[in-house]
Amino acid sequence: MLKSMTGYGIAVTDFANAKYTVEIKSLNSKFLELALKLPKSFSDKEFVLRNECSKQIERGKVNVAVTVEYSETQKKSASIDSGLLKAYYKQLREAADELGDSGSNLLQMALNFPDVVKYDEDTISDEEWLQMHKTFNAAMLDFQKFRSDEGGVLQQDLIARVKSIYDSLRKIEEIAPKRIPQIKERLTLLLEENVGKENYDQNRLEQELIFYIDKLDITEEKIRLTSHCDYFLETLKSPDANGKKLGFISQEIGREINTIGSKANDAQIQQIVVGMKEELEKVKEQLLNVL
Incomplete structure (x- = not known):
């Protein structure tokens, strides 16, 4: 907890x-x-x-x-430091005379100054x-x-936000495979319009597509992001104080989300990534108050 x-x-x-x-x-x-x-x-x-x-x-x-x-x-019994009392009273009297004040309560004021009245509190x-x-x-x-009560509220909020990141990742997994035929279609159309269908090597195009698509692959990032989120939720259940540890895990979650966004090459996925970043920022804000 x-x-x-x-x-x-x-x-x-x-x-x-x-x-x-x-x-x-x-x-x-x-x-x-x-x-x-x-x-x-x-x-x-x-x-x-x-x-x-x-x-x-x-x-x-x-x-x-x-x-x-x-x-x-x-x-406790009390004693008065008469020397200190007289010194305070003298200074107050001089200040009152200089300001033209009657100073009717100067003695009471002097008694309230530090160390004038001492109580027998030594033992x-x-x-x-x-x-x-x-x-x-x-x-x-x-x-x-x-x-602990406040921590329980924080824990439920953190769980909900990490689960929201999970849900967003599931949406990305559904969208990601659709990118490949779209990319192939877009590049083929671009070549046909600028080079001509008969003027490029189809086999070479396939090779370049494989190389290009490999750079856009986010499988590893999805696996690592899922692992980091699982670890975050497991750490939440620990009886130890893990605020700092959770902060480090949230940083790793952020790295994978950023990488997915940069490699996605898809407007819909990038919109989902923005939502994931918003949830993660709220997680980080809450972790600032976690022991």
């Missing part, structure tokens, strides 16, 4: 008068681009969470946000880490389910 690189998962739990929230979002990317936001008290667990994200998410532009909200009775208990880790795992499950 395919997985989409686009995903979203969230989990919220309450433990010891604190609320733990983990939110995971991802978008398309060729590689894993992970942005992990943690409370200061869990900063020593960053490597553990990054390692787990790398194993489970694999690819995508991913944002993981972990927050902990404590109740009033459980809030966490084993129970807190265990609870947060459980919340992380729950969010990851929700995230992976979202990816």
Whole structure:
């Protein structure tokens, strides 16, 4: 089953008068681009969470946000850096005087500046880490389910488009044999009009026709195209992440379609080839979002 690189998962739990929230979002990317936001008290667990994200998410532009909200009775003790507070307040007062502003709320503004108020969040208990880790795992499950659901929709669309290419190839197989007598008739008529029926060697014409028709033969391309499409559908069924592999197979499909179009020498076949190219482009667009 395919997985989409686009995903979203969230989990919220309450433990010891604190609320733990983990939110995971991802978008398309060729590689894993992970942005992990943690409370200061869990900063020593960053490597553990990054390692787990790398194993489970694999690819995508991913944002993981972990927050902990404590109740009033459980809030960590706080201290004020008076020196930093005075420095901020002084700068705000000078700016207010220069601008002619009363500056009635300068103290509150200074208190909100970074590092003025510090909470005692340097340590966490084993129970807190265990609870947060459980919340992380729950969010990851929700995230992976979202990816799988989106991947299922993508898979059905890809199957339909590859089958459309199959159907177009069947039409080409019906039309292709009719080209030979048409080509022979056209060349014979051309010679008769410009050289005269009695002035060319019929045997030589047959030899040249065989050489010319051999260049227009698309049997090998049809066989390879069928094989590539079969391989594409087989790869879709794999439980592994195969977005890149499917991209490579789609390139091979495109090469065979282009060769059929260039060798066809038939307006009807070339029109069908255009339709096949349109379907393939839509396949490639969808694969950009496949893990």
